[in-house]
Amino acid sequence: MLTARTFTLVIPNSIRNLRLAKRFDSEREILNQVQDGSWIRIGVIWRARISVMLLALLLPASAMAQRGLEHPPHPAPPGERGSPNVEVVAHIPLGVEGSVSDVDIEQSLDRPFAYVARRVGEIGFDVIDLSNPEDARVIHRWRIENEDLHSGGAMDGRYFAHDGRSYYVQSMQLGQGGPNSEVGAIIFDTTDLPERLVEVGRIRQPDNPGGFHNIFMYKHSSGTPMLFATNGPQAKVFDLARFLEDPDDELANPNRSLIGIVPVAQSENMWSRGYHDFYVAYHPESGQDRFYGGGGSGFYVYNVTDVQNPELLATILDVPGVSWGHTFTPTPDGNFAVGETEFQYQPLRIFDLRPALTGEVDNIDHAVGVWHADWQALAHNHEVRWPFVFVSGYQTGLSVFNMADPTSPYTVAYYDTFDGIHNDRGAAMERLGSPYTWNVYDGAWGVDVRNADGLIVVSDMTTGFWAFRMEGFDRWYGPDWGMPDVSSAQPWTTGQSTP
Amino acid sequence: MPRLSHGRIGAAALVILSLAAIGSPSAWAQTTMGSRNVTLHAHLPLGGGSHGSLVLDSQRPLVYIARSGESSGVDIVVIDDPAAPRVASSWRAGLAQDVTDLAILHDGDTPHLAVGTDQGLYLLTVSAEGEVETDTPVTGDPVHAMFAYHAGDGDRLLFVATRDVVEIRNMADIAEVVGTLELPEDVRGPERRFRGLYAQYDLETDTDRLYTARTGGYGVVDVTDPASPTPITSVSSAAVQVGVGVQAFPDGSHLVTTANYPTAPIRLFDLRPALSGEISQTRVAVGAWTDNWRRHAERFEVRWPYLFVASGTEGLRMVNLRNPFEPFTTAYFHTYDGPVTADGPRGAVDVAVRDADGLVAVSDETTGLWLLAIEDFTHWDGRGWGVPNLSSTQRWDTLPSLSDRWN
Numbered sequence: 001m002l003t004a005r006t007f008t009l010v011i012p013n014s015i016r017n018l019r020l021a022k023r024f025d026s027e028r029e030i031l032n033q034v035q036d037g038s039w040i041r042i043g044v045i046w047r048a049r050i051s052v053m054l055l056a057l058l059l060p061a062s063a064m065a066q067r068g069l070e071h072p073p074h075p076a077p078p079g080e081r082g083s084p085n086v087e088v089v090a091h092i093p094l095g096v097e098g099s100v101s102d103v104d105i106e107q108s109l110d111r112p113f114a115y116v117a118r119r120v121g122e123i124g125f126d127v128i129d130l131s132n133p134e135d136a137r138v139i140h141r142w143r144i145e146n147e148d149l150h151s152g153g154a155m156d157g158r159y160f161a162h163d164g165r166s167y168y169v170q171s172m173q174l175g176q177g178g179p180n181s182e183v184g185a186i187i188f189d190t191t192d193l194p195e196r197l198v199e200v201g202r203i204r205q206p207d208n209p210g211g212f213h214n215i216f217m218y219k220h221s222s223g224t225p226m227l228f229a230t231n232g233p234q235a236k237v238f239d240l241a242r243f244l245e246d247p248d249d250e251l252a253n254p255n256r257s258l259i260g261i262v263p264v265a266q267s268e269n270m271w272s273r274g275y276h277d278f279y280v281a282y283h284p285e286s287g288q289d290r291f292y293g294g295g296g297s298g299f300y301v302y303n304v305t306d307v308q309n310p311e312l313l314a315t316i317l318d319v320p321g322v323s324w325g326h327t328f329t330p331t332p333d334g335n336f337a338v339g340e341t342e343f344q345y346q347p348l349r350i351f352d353l354r355p356a357l358t359g360e361v362d363n364i365d366h367a368v369g370v371w372h373a374d375w376q377a378l379a380h381n382h383e384v385r386w387p388f389v390f391v392s393g394y395q396t397g398l399s400v401f402n403m404a405d406p407t408s409p410y411t412v413a414y415y416d417t418f419d420g421i422h423n424d425r426g427a428a429m430e431r432l433g434s435p436y437t438w439n440v441y442d443g444a445w446g447v448d449v450r451n452a453d454g455l456i457v458v459s460d461m462t463t464g465f466w467a468f469r470m471e472g473f474d475r476w477y478g479p480d481w482g483m484p485d486v487s488s489a490q491p492w493t494t495g496q497s498t499p
Numbered sequence: 500m501p502r503l504s505h506g507r508i509g510a511a512a513l514v515i516l517s518l519a520a521i522g523s524p525s526a527w528a529q530t531t532m533g534s535r536n537v538t539l540h541a542h543l544p545l546g547g548g549s550h551g552s553l554v555l556d557s558q559r560p561l562v563y564i565a566r567s568g569e570s571s572g573v574d575i576v577v578i579d580d581p582a583a584p585r586v587a588s589s590w591r592a593g594l595a596q597d598v599t600d601l602a603i604l605h606d607g608d609t610p611h612l613a614v615g616t617d618q619g620l621y622l623l624t625v626s627a628e629g630e631v632e633t634d635t636p637v638t639g640d641p642v643h644a645m646f647a648y649h650a651g652d653g654d655r656l657l658f659v660a661t662r663d664v665v666e667i668r669n670m671a672d673i674a675e676v677v678g679t680l681e682l683p684e685d686v687r688g689p690e691r692r693f694r695g696l697y698a699q700y701d702l703e704t705d706t707d708r709l710y711t712a713r714t715g716g717y718g719v720v721d722v723t724d725p726a727s728p729t730p731i732t733s734v735s736s737a738a739v740q741v742g743v744g745v746q747a748f749p750d751g752s753h754l755v756t757t758a759n760y761p762t763a764p765i766r767l768f769d770l771r772p773a774l775s776g777e778i779s780q781t782r783v784a785v786g787a788w789t790d791n792w793r794r795h796a797e798r799f800e801v802r803w804p805y806l807f808v809a810s811g812t813e814g815l816r817m818v819n820l821r822n823p824f825e826p827f828t829t830a831y832f833h834t835y836d837g838p839v840t841a842d843g844p845r846g847a848v849d850v851a852v853r854d855a856d857g858l859v860a861v862s863d864e865t866t867g868l869w870l871l872a873i874e875d876f877t878h879w880d881g882r883g884w885g886v887p888n889l890s891s892t893q894r895w896d897t898l899p900s901l902s903d904r905w906n
Contacts, residue, residue, distance in 0.1 A: 271737065318689055320760030323737045343738045345787055347762050370762055375792035407841075 068410025071373050071396060074422040082415035085471035086398070089455070090136035094464035095122050097420065102156045102381070102446035103459035105130075106166075107489045109452050113193055114467075115168055116459050118143075119153020125170050126465070129194050133455060133467055139194050144172075144180070151175035156446075158217035160225050161492035162241055165191045167200070169227060169240070173211035182254075184212035184229055187243065201247025204254045208232040218280040219490040221289050221305065228262070228280055228291070233273035235262040235293060237307050260307035264296040265315055271297045271324040276342075277381075279327075280304065282496035283334045284484045289496070292337060294325030299339050301330075301353065314356035316364040321346060329384045332483040336406045338389055339367070340379055344440050347372040348379050348391065350406045371409040373399040376423055381446050385476040386483050388412070390456060392444035395422050398458050400470060413470050417460040418443030451476045451489050533832035536874040537815075540581040540858070545574055545867035549844075552798070553862040554601045555851040556610065557892050561587075561629055562851070563612055564862050565598035573598060573614055575629040581858060581870045587629025592616050602647040605895040606655055606670040613657055615642025620659060622673060637673055648698035649893040650707050651900050656725060658709060660693035665711065667725040678725035683733075686715025694759070695744045698722065700899030701751045702887050708751065712742030717756055719770065732773040734781040736766065746801045749886040749902075753785075753823055755806060757797045764789035765796060765808065767823045788818050788826040798849045802879040803886050805829070807859060812839045812846035815861045817873060830873050834863040854879040854892050 072080050082088070094100055094116060101117040112130040124143035130136050144150055156171040168188045174180045185203045192198075203212075212229040217240075220226045227238040237260035249256055264274060275295035283290045291302040291310065299316040316325075316339065326342040330353065339349045349367035356364050371389075373379065373396040383390045387404035397417035403409040423440050446459040454473040458466040478485035533539065545564065552565040560579040566572050572591035578584045592598055596616040604611045612623040620637040644660040655670035656677075667678035682691055695712030709728065711718040717734040734742075734754060744757035747770075754768045766784035773781045788806075789795070790813045800807045804821040817830035835846040845864040852859055857876040861869040881888035887902040888894070894902070 318740075320740060321738050321758070321763060323740060341738070343736075344784070345762075345764050345766075345792075346738055347792070370793060372762075372792055375762075375764065375789060376787065 068401070068412060069414060071399070071411070071414050072416070074374075074395065074416070075419060076416055081397075081419075083413045086413050086415045087469045087471070088415065088466070089133045089469055090130075090465070090467040091463070092128065092136060092138060092465040094118070094126060094138070096120075097462040098442070099153075100445060100459050100461050100464055101154060103448055103457050103465070104157045104159055104168075104446075105448045105450050105455070105457045106159050107450055107452060109450075111166060111193070113159075113190070114448075114457050114465070115157045115159065115170075116465050117154040117157045117170060119155065121147075123147055123150050123153045123172075123174070125154050125157055125168075127190075127193065127197065128465055130455070130467065131194075136465070136467055140197060142188070142197065144174075146179065150178045150180065152211070155212070156214045158215055158227075159190065160217045160219075160240065160490065162225050162244065165189060166193075167191075167240070167244075168197070169215060169217060171212040171215040171229065173213055176209055181209045181211065182206040184231055185215060185227065187240070187247070200244065201250055203227070203229075203238060203243065203250060203257070205231050205236070206254060214275075214277040216278055216280050216488075217490065218289070219492055219496060220307070221282060221287070221496045223495060225492070226259075226280075226307065228278055230275050230277070230295075233264060235275050235278055235291070236260075237262065237304070260304070260310070262291050262293065262302050262304060262307075262310045264293070265300050265312050267297055267315070267317055269297065276325065277327045279329045279488065281330060281332075281334065281486050282484075284486070285333070290330075290334060292328045292330055294328040294339065297324060298322055299325040299328045299337070299351070301337075301357070314353055314364065315362075316351050316356075318363065318365045319349070319367060322349070327381055329382060329389075329488075331384060331386050331403075332478045332486040336368075336403070338382055338384060338403070340382065342378060342380065344378050345375060346378055347375070348382065348389075348409075350403060350409060352406065369403070369405075369407045369409050371401050371403075371411075373411065373414065377440050377443075380444065383447055383449050383488055385449055385451070385487055386478070386481055388473070388476075390447050390449055392447035392458055392460075394418075394441055395420075395443040397444045397460070398447060398456065398466070398468060415466075415468060417458055417463050417466050420462045448488070449476065451487065532836070533871075534830045536830050537832045538872045538874070539832070540870040540872055541584050541868075542866070543576065543584045543586070543868040543870075545586070549864040550574075550862045550867060551598065551848050551864065552601050553849040553851050553860055553868075554603055554612075555853045555858070555860050556603055557853065557855070558605065558895075559610065559627055561625065562860050562868065563601050563603070563625075564868060565601055565614075567597045571596055571598055571616070573601065573612070573623070575625060575631070576868060577629045578858075578860075578870065581872075584868065584870060588631055590614070590623060590631045590634060592621075593618070599642055600645045602645040602657065604647045604655060604657060604670050605893075611670075613645055613647065615645050615659065617641045620645075637668075643693055644696045644712075646696040646698050646709075646891075647893060648707070649895055649899060650698075650725075651700050651705065651723065651898065653898060654725075655895070656698070656722075658696045658698060658722075660696055660711075663691045663693065663714075665693055665696065665709070665728075667722065667728070669725070678722070678728055680709070680711070680720055680722075680728040682713060683715070683718070683730070686713070686735075690714055690741060694742060695757075697746045697891065699747050699749070699751065699889050700887075700902065702900065702903055703751070705900065708747070710745045710747055710754065712745040712756065714741050717742045717745050717754060717768070719754075719774075732770065732780065734768050734770075736768075736782055736784065738763070739766070743797045744799060746799065746891065748801065748820075749803050749881045749889045753820075755799065755801050755820070757795065757799065759795075759797075761795050762792055763795045764792065765799065765806070765818075765826075767820065767826065769823065786822075786824045786826055788828075790816050790828060790831070800850055800852045800891060802852055802854070802876075802890055803881065803884060805876065805879075807850045807852055809847040809850040809861060811848075812844065814847050814863075815850060815859065815869070815871065817859075817876075832861075832869070832871055834861055834866055834869050837865065852879065852890075852892075854890065 105114040114128040127140040152174040187200045216228040243257040278293040301314040303311040327340040330337040347370040350369035355361045377395045391399040400413040456468040562576040600615040602613040614621040640661040663682040665680040693713045697710040709720045719731045721729040741759040764787040767786040806818040808816040810816045814833040859871045
């Protein structure tokens with residue numbers, strides 16, 4: 001109710017704050033919100049809670065909706081780490097800070113397992129049982145033998161299925177000062193989870209020691225389960241069906257299952273020679289298997305239908321601010337792609353691939369859209385479930401943005417999984433010996449989405465494993481959105497061309 | 500007559516205010532045109548054509564504003580009364596020339612305005628009343644950026660960036676190039692060229708230093724001997740292929756920089772580890788600032804601890820840099836309140852500060868010239884802040900080696 005005294009006329013600076021209007025119980029609270037920039041003071045005329053609500057409701061809805069949600073400051077106010085449409089299903093701290101890397105979740109609800117890679121002191125991976133997501137628990141902690149002799153860690157992990165059995169591939173990057181530096185990946189038979197898992201064999205590349213930083217498991221249109229791996233100035237492609245025929249023979253012949261190499265297209269002034277990360281997807285319109293790589297001096301698209309003869313389809317080079325590519329994921333129809341560079345202050349960029357794929361231009365040199373959770377930090381990995389993009393952001397946690405209009409992406413949900421030191425140079429100095437680098441590279445590393453029920457999992461370098469649900473997102477199936485059913489989730493039991 | 504309760508009056512007022520706001524977006528803009536600590540002296544629309552670089556004469560009440568488009572040239576504005584600026588004269592470049600940069604030189608008692616265009620360099624003499632008395636073409640090479648500098652030995656130099664070379668000219672004979680600096684062969688990136696220049700005396704080493712923004716990032720060069728510029732160090736950030744703007748803190752410890760693409764914040768680099776030999780090259784910014792991460796600013800002025808930014812459609816921003824890790828905005832003023840699209844307009848494109856009285860001048864591509872005062876910034880003298888009295892404003896009557904002394 002309005003009262004006869006003066007009131008403070010304020011408006012929220014974002015739609016998120018509109019939802020917080022009910023929290024204002026005193027002028028002091030309003031003053032605090034205005035001071036931290038969450039609300040804008042228009043004038044002092046009256047004092048009543050209803051004034052806030054009334055004015056907010058009268059504001060042009062379209063103008064506010066275009067901005068989407070805004071992430072809270074860091075640290076977030078009590079109880080405000082997540083947007084109201086995100087529910088924390090599970091959180092499992094896994095160990096010392098910095099010891100967690102990527103995460104992968106099996107897509108079948110009959111196999112409710114997630115895998116979290118571990119590094120720096122705990123080299124291996126954890127298997128998490130999500131039979132009851134609200135009561136998620138670690139059921140296996142696999143660690144490399146003679147752990148103390150190793151440096152580095154396990155990085156990226158991917159599961160796959162073949163001939164009625166289930167497997168998990170763990171990429172490794174182990175220092176050359178210890179054993180196993182030539183090991184790029186370790187393959188486990190996980191068919192008998194939750195009871196046990198069994199190591200099947202190791203893929204070694206002694207010619208390019210240092211392991212595989214990233215991998216991608218892809219069900220090729222030929223039906224072959226293919227492992228794409230970063231190694232040297234290219235991506236290497238391994239036939240894991242061939243590997244499984246005789247894993248022991250890999251010791252004598254490390255290249256026995258190596259069936260293809262995807263080069264990095266050469267250009268002037270290359271920032272790096274190899275790939276950092278990639279994604280492989282079936283392209284229904286052309287019937288091609290397409291490789292989307294980040295590295296070199298930007299982003300590259302290859303036709304890998306004939307994996308022994310990759311064909312360059314498009315490059316994204318000379319984009320202002322982009323000297324290198326990190327993660328690169330297309331939309332299900334392959335028309336657009338989200339690119340990340342892993343440098344502080346750099347947004348995620350959305351590229352329209354069509355002009356290059358149709359031959360209209362030789363190279364894409366600009367983004368059509370950009371998105372940031374926090375301009376002072378940066379995104380790390382992401383998963384596209386069009387129109388949504390799920391992002392694991394260093395120091396911003398989980399974010400979800402909508403890219404239905406690629407030129408104007410906007411945030412629809414978030415949860416900050418990282419409660420550690422935020423952009424703190426002094427702490428970086430203490431922890432890393434230098435305030436000048438790597439001060440924001442902590443927090444959410446990986447993200448994955450289970451299409452069957454929309455469960456979202458996040459691995460945070462410091463705070464561990466998280467599972468979330470987003471309101472209104474209870475499954476993802478491409479045709480529901482007018483798109484091919486193409487995502488990082490592979491059709492292991494069917495095939496790529498299955499409608 | 501019915502008696503209205505306070506409640507009804509309040510509710511009615513709310514509805515009226517709300518509807519007024521919805522129907523008139525500009526009304527909202529008016530209420531937030533500037534922060535409370537900014538006073539508008541004057542706004543001088545300058546007609547058609549877009550306006551770019553701007554310089555304030557430190558010794559005479561004149562402002563020079565570059566103009567591009569069909570009437571490309573320079574507008575000269577008299578500001579003897581900052582509340583009533585007036586255009587005294589306009590100088591027009593030749594056909595199809597765009598003015599790229601301006602610089603003021605004082606050779607003895609004679610002030611000159613150097614005008615760089617994409618087709619050459621001109622030297623104008625301007626009377627105290629703002630009338631152009633002479634204009635002399637100097638070179639026919641395209642000029643990307645300039646900086647006028649009072650060197651440690653008393654020489655008056657003009658640095659001129661043309662293509663991938665910085666020419667060093669001496670005001671004693673402006674037609675003669677006394678030294679050149681070439682873009683390093685190994686720099687990465689497109690469009691090999693220099694984009695921004697700034698020179699400053701380094702009191703600690705008694706050297707003249709030229710700071711360059713260029714393809715590949717930023718460079719620091721010893722130009723004590725103009726005939727033999729010697730690179731000292733460089734900044735090469737993975738996120739900056741082309742540096743656009745650069746200035747140094749008065750003590751030379753940090754660089755303030757801009758880049759050439761939307762979403763690029765103003766980045767601050769700590770040069771000390773590289774200058775001391777601890778690291779070979781600076782790669783990572785220690786801090787950054789933006790007021791709209793989707794856009795970017797190019798031109799700015801450092802008056803430590805403050806930074807004045809021509810922040811595009813956001814207008815003028817005054818930023819505190821005292822903690823370079825966490826710069827923060829202390830004042831703002833919107834010079835543009837029209838529609839904004841991805842293609843433009845550019846809004847505020849340049850800013851200048853008159854150290855003597857703290858006058859801030861902003862050129863807005865669309866709306867023209869703005870003259871502003873900030874309540875607690877009544878003048879700038881570095882010594883008052885414990886740093887050398889060095890900025891882009893040259894003290895033509897004092898050697899820079901004396902800039903840390905009161906007497």
